[in-house]
Amino acid sequence: MEFVETKLGFQEPDVPPESVFNQCVRCGLCLPTCPTYVETLVETSGPRGRIALIKAVSEGRLDLTSPGFMHQMSECLDCRACEAVCPSGVAYGRLLEPARTQIERATAERRPLFARLVRGFALGMLFSNMALMRFAAALLRFYQRSGLRRFAHESGLLRGLNLESLEALAPAMSRRFFVPSGELRRTTHGVSKATAFMHAGCVMHVAFAEVDEATVRVLTRCGCDVVTPRDQGCCGAIAVHAGEMELGRKLAKRNIESFERSGADVYVVNAAGCGSTLKEYGHLFEADTAWSERASAFSAKVRDVTEFLDAIGIAPELGRIDGVVTYQEPCHLAHAQRITAAPRRLLASIPGLILREMDESSLCCGSAGIYNVTQPEMAGRLQERKVANIVAVDPAFVATANPGCALQVAAGIRKAGRAIEVKHIVELLDEAYAAYKPTSRASSARAASTLA
Numbered sequence: 001m002e003f004v005e006t007k008l009g010f011q012e013p014d015v016p017p018e019s020v021f022n023q024c025v026r027c028g029l030c031l032p033t034c035p036t037y038v039e040t041l042v043e044t045s046g047p048r049g050r051i052a053l054i055k056a057v058s059e060g061r062l063d064l065t066s067p068g069f070m071h072q073m074s075e076c077l078d079c080r081a082c083e084a085v086c087p088s089g090v091a092y093g094r095l096l097e098p099a100r101t102q103i104e105r106a107t108a109e110r111r112p113l114f115a116r117l118v119r120g121f122a123l124g125m126l127f128s129n130m131a132l133m134r135f136a137a138a139l140l141r142f143y144q145r146s147g148l149r150r151f152a153h154e155s156g157l158l159r160g161l162n163l164e165s166l167e168a169l170a171p172a173m174s175r176r177f178f179v180p181s182g183e184l185r186r187t188t189h190g191v192s193k194a195t196a197f198m199h200a201g202c203v204m205h206v207a208f209a210e211v212d213e214a215t216v217r218v219l220t221r222c223g224c225d226v227v228t229p230r231d232q233g234c235c236g237a238i239a240v241h242a243g244e245m246e247l248g249r250k251l252a253k254r255n256i257e258s259f260e261r262s263g264a265d266v267y268v269v270n271a272a273g274c275g276s277t278l279k280e281y282g283h284l285f286e287a288d289t290a291w292s293e294r295a296s297a298f299s300a301k302v303r304d305v306t307e308f309l310d311a312i313g314i315a316p317e318l319g320r321i322d323g324v325v326t327y328q329e330p331c332h333l334a335h336a337q338r339i340t341a342a343p344r345r346l347l348a349s350i351p352g353l354i355l356r357e358m359d360e361s362s363l364c365c366g367s368a369g370i371y372n373v374t375q376p377e378m379a380g381r382l383q384e385r386k387v388a389n390i391v392a393v394d395p396a397f398v399a400t401a402n403p404g405c406a407l408q409v410a411a412g413i414r415k416a417g418r419a420i421e422v423k424h425i426v427e428l429l430d431e432a433y434a435a436y437k438p439t440s441r442a443s444s445a446r447a448a449s450t451l452a
């Protein structure tokens with residue numbers, strides 16, 4: 001698409017809608033929910049201030065590429081906590097993403113060549129091609145598990161190439177990847193309630209393959225047939241959050257077509273960040289009459305795995321997992337998808353597991369995609385705050401439902417020298433099903449699960 005760069009104001013296409021920022025009545029009710037505001041107590045580091053800045057750029061009163069504006073658009077975590085509490089219904093996410101897109105277009109040429117090449121390869125090739133993603137993940141796995149990683153650190157090679165922070169961001173690759181095979185797996189529990197399309201995810205299928213496998217086992221155990229079509233791919237969240245809307249649309253089309261071809265009843269996703277993007281495909285194609293209806297129909301069928309399991313009812317044969325669990329609410333589940341009760345109900349249904357709430361469970365942990373690279377200081381502050389709240393309830397497990405949160409929280413717990421396991425909710429359910437002994441008293445212990 002053609003874009004003419006100018007110094008002031010936003011340019012078509014992908015302009016933040018005026019109707020959204022004019023809805024803000026400046027009441028300030030969103031401020032206490034905003035992680036960057038509660039950390040800084042600075043007005044422009046809060047939603048109300050950022051909305052005013054976006055409005056100023058839109059009206060030509062502020063330069064799109066002024067350092068203050070670019071900093072605020074980057075410091076925002078896109079956690080959507082402000083959206084969830086706003087009495088005026090300001091859809092903040094619909095302002096931030098176009099603003100980032102515009103900044104990206106206006107500043108792309110100024111980035112160093114190497115940074116442009118890495119970004120272009122990661123977004124344009126890796127996230128667009130799942131076979132290439134697996135190939136790169138296999139190389140990374142070799143690097144992580146052989147002596148190469150140690151050599152790169154000890155020799156100073158990573159520091160010399162300025163790749164230390166990027167390397168630290170890479171999650172540990174799974175021993176075995178979860179490769180969508182196109183196979184239909186039948187339910188192991190009575191008559192099928194639905195055929196679920198399993199979204200394998202781009203990062204999930206190589207770095208959290210065990211969570212994908214657990215998801216398939218739990219879904220089949222709970223009465224669903226599960227299909228994992230080969231032609232699915234990345235949801236496009238990374239591209240959309242980086243301001244690459246055209247690429248986001250391209251990736252979205254692939255998933256819409258794959259789901260339509262599959263004939264499944266529901267599109268199930270186990271990563272909250274992906275789920276919120278998949279549920280917003282309708283907005284992504286608002287200006288595209290050829291695709292908007294298909295995108296909205298697709299989004300209406302998307303369900304987070306916790307939301308779906310809670311709705312269909314889980315199989316009751318759960319064994320015991322003894323210990324205290326606390327729940328880290330992923331922003332894109334709690335705020336963007338407004339799902340808060342279902343994950344807690346699932347955890348509370350596991351015999352022996354005691355759910356103990358931490359303070360600020362829905363405040364962002366500082367993960368937010370590549371936030372650790374773009375805003376390392378704020379990411380570290382939010383990580384420490386989260387870990388302090390976790391440690392205060394002394395749990396054996398932290399349960400969550402998003403890979404970014406799992407990585408950020410686990411890294412923070414390691415830094416704090418604590419032995420607390422971080423698990424996806426479906427992993428805990430899967431373990432409970434595996435621990436079930438039909439003859440033991442555990443089978444009747446569901447009623448004894450405790451909410452502390």
Ligand code: SF4
Pocket residue numbers: 023024025026027028029030031047048051082085086087088089090
């Ligand atoms: S709560 Fe909504 S209306 Fe009030 S300041 Fe925040 S964004 Fe504006």
Ligand code: SF4
Pocket residue numbers: 033034035036037045046047050075076077078079080081082083092
């Ligand atoms: S999205 Fe999150 S970080 Fe950004 S303004 Fe809203 S509450 Fe603050």
